[in-house]
Amino acid sequence: MTISGTTIKTRARQWKLSFHLLWRNSLTRASLIAVIILVLLAVFAPVIATYPDHAGTVTNPAEGLRPPGAAYLFGTDEQGRDIFSRVLFGARISLGAAVLSVGLALLIGIPLGAFAGTIGGWCDEIIMRVTDIFLSFPPLLLSIAIAALIGPSLQNAMLAIALSWWPWYTRLIRSQAISIKERQFVRAAEAIGVKPGAIMFRHIVPNCIAPVIVQASMDIGGVILTIASLSFLGLGAQAPSPEWGLMINTSRNYLLSAWWYSIFPGIAIFIAVLAFNLLGDGLREILDPKTRKL
Secondary structure, three states, X not given: OOHHHHHHHHHHHHHHHXXXXXXXXXXXXXXXXXXXXHHHHHHOHHHHOXXXXXXXXXXXXXXXXXXXXXXXXXXXOOXXXXXXXXXXXXXXXXXXXXXHXXXXXXXXXXXXXXXXXXXXXXXXXXXXXXXXXXXXXXXXXXXXXXXXXHOOOXXXXXXHHHHHHHHHHHHHHHHHHHHHOOOHHHHHHHHOOOOHHXXXXXXXXXXXXXXXXXXXXXXXXXXXXXXXXXXXXXXOOOOOOOOHXXXXXXXXXXXXXXXXXXXXXXXXXXHHHHHHHHHHHHHHHHHOOOXXXX
C-alpha cells in the first residue's frame, strides 16, 4: 500500500471517530441536527416559503397584522407580508452574513497570528499591541462604532464585525504557533532548509486549525446575534430586508397588539445562537485531547 493510501485511510478513521464522538453526545447531536435544518431552510427558502414574494417589496396591506393561522403560519406584519416566509429568507441573510463575517475575520487574524508567533521579535510586538488596542473595546461596541462610521448597510455591518473579531483569532493562532514552532518536525524542516513562509503555512498553520474551528463555530452564533443587534439599531440590514433583527425593530410598535410579529424572529435568533454554541462546545470536546472522552 502506498503512503498516500495509508494517509487517506488514517484520515478517514479520524473523521469517523470524530463523527462518532460528536453524535454520541445528545446535546451536540441535537445542535448538529438544528444547524443542518437551519442551513437547509435557508438554502431551500424559495421552495419552502408559502409567499416568497413577501421577502421583498411586495406588500398586501389588506392582510396586515393577521394572527397565525392556516393561511399565514406565523401571521403577517403591518404590511400584510407573511412572517413565516420572511423568517425563512432571514435565515439566508443571518447565516450567510455570519459565515462571511467570521471568514473575513479568519482571513485577517490567521496570517497575522501565525506571523507574530512564528517570526517573533518586533513584528510580534507591533501586531500584538495593535491587537490589544482592538481587544480593549467590547466587540459589539466596536462594531457599532465602525458601522456608524462607514454607514448603515448589511455589507458594512459584516465588515465592522470582521474588524472587531479578528484579534481573537490572532491571539489564538499566535499562542498555538509559539508552541508548535518548537516541535521536532518544525526544527527538522528548518534544518533541511525549508523557507520560513513554507514552514508557517505548511506546518504551523495546519496544526493550529483545530482550536480555530472550535472558536469559529462558537463565534458564528455570537455574530448572528451581533448582526441582529446592528440591524435592530438601524446600522445593519435596511428595509425591506427580512433580516431577523430588523424585523424585531419594526415590530416594536406592535408588541401588545401583534405578539407574533416579534416572537417568531426572536425564536429564530435564539435557536440559531443556541445551536451554534452547543455545536462549538461539542467540537471542543472532540478536538481538544484534554477534554476528549473515548
